[in-house]
Amino acid sequence: MSTQPSRTLETFANPKPERDYVIRFETAEFTCVCPKTGQPDFATIRIEYVPDGLCVELKSLKLYLWSYRNEGAFHEAVTNRILDDLVAVIRPRRARVEGDFNIRGGIHTTVVAEHVGTGNAPG
Numbered sequence: 001m002s003t004q005p006s007r008t009l010e011t012f013a014n015p016k017p018e019r020d021y022v023i024r025f026e027t028a029e030f031t032c033v034c035p036k037t038g039q040p041d042f043a044t045i046r047i048e049y050v051p052d053g054l055c056v057e058l059k060s061l062k063l064y065l066w067s068y069r070n071e072g073a074f075h076e077a078v079t080n081r082i083l084d085d086l087v088a089v090i091r092p093r094r095a096r097v098e099g100d101f102n103i104r105g106g107i108h109t110t111v112v113a114e115h116v117g118t119g120n121a122p123g
Contacts, residue, residue, distance in 0.1 A: 030045040083113040
């Protein structure tokens with residue numbers, strides 16, 4: 001596996017697919033670039049999901065998040081894109097991505113995007 005930023009999320013088989021359980025990831029090292037000013041944005045990204053058949057491989061997730069470092073993205077767009085990409089690859093029963101962005105222009109922004117798989121109730 002590469003040690004360069006990558007948009008490829010790798011997976012492995014869920015070791016306990018018959019059980020609902022929660023996987024949580026958190027990184028305080030997420031960065032992207034403001035699309036208006038070009039200045040860096042810093043955030044804590046929290047990912048939580050209930051896997052179905054697949055789990056996301058941790059190193060590929062790290063390299064995936066790193067790939068945003070020089071990309072211009074609004075907070076709302078990048079948070080939703082992370083969720084969309086994760087859902088497309090692992091098709092979880094439920095997923096939630098929270099982007100907790102550092103203060104910019106005197107405003108603290110938190111964006112929460114959620115996914116509930118087909119046939120699953122929110123909760």
